[in-house]
Amino acid sequence: xxxxxxxxxxxxxxxxxxxxxxxxxxxxxxxxxxxxxxxxxxxxxxxxxxxxxxxxxxxxxxxxxxxxxxxxxxxxxxxxxxxxxxxxxxxxxxxxxxxxxxxxxxxxxxxxxxxxxxxxxxx
Numbered sequence: 001x002x003x004x005x006x007x008x009x010x011x012x013x014x015x016x017x018x019x020x021x022x023x024x025x026x027x028x029x030x031x032x033x034x035x036x037x038x039x040x041x042x043x044x045x046x047x048x049x050x051x052x053x054x055x056x057x058x059x060x061x062x063x064x065x066x067x068x069x070x071x072x073x074x075x076x077x078x079x080x081x082x083x084x085x086x087x088x089x090x091x092x093x094x095x096x097x098x099x100x101x102x103x104x105x106x107x108x109x110x111x112x113x114x115x116x117x118x119x120x121x122x123x
Contacts, residue, residue, distance in 0.1 A: 003028065003066050003103075014071040014102045021093040027078055027103060030067030030089040035060035053080070053089060063089045073104035080105050 008014030021027060035043055037058035043049060051068040055061035062068060067089050070078070077097045081090050097103060 008071055008102055010071045015066045015069050016102050018099050021097040023093055023095050025093045027091040028065055030063040030065040032061035032063050032087045032089050034087050070105045076104045076106045078103050078105050
């Protein structure tokens with residue numbers, strides 16, 4: 001797997017690939033640090049507020065690896081799902097991704113969702 005972080009035309013930095021992916025291909029398995037629900041309010045007052053995922057019953061999850069660095073798009077190239085076992089987030093391609101391309105996800109969880117986000121997205 002040849003993932004790397006580079007400046008993004010969408011926002012700041014993003015996750016890119018040196019190799020192609022086809023729809024359904026796994027891209028990354030990210031272990032997560034689970035944020036207990038009583039601590040989410042504290043996290044929301046830090047720089048990490050925009051980098052964690054909804055998890056479990058009111059919990060959050062800070063993804064390790066590249067997991068918390070994927071940019072949002074309403075036309076994403078990948079999706080994220082909780083693994084069946086353990087605190088792991090799985091990023092997988094939902095369409096063909098060419099080498100040199102930025103890998104994006106829809107922060108709403110559903111790749112087709114157009115629900116408004118807490119910020120004004122670029123893509």
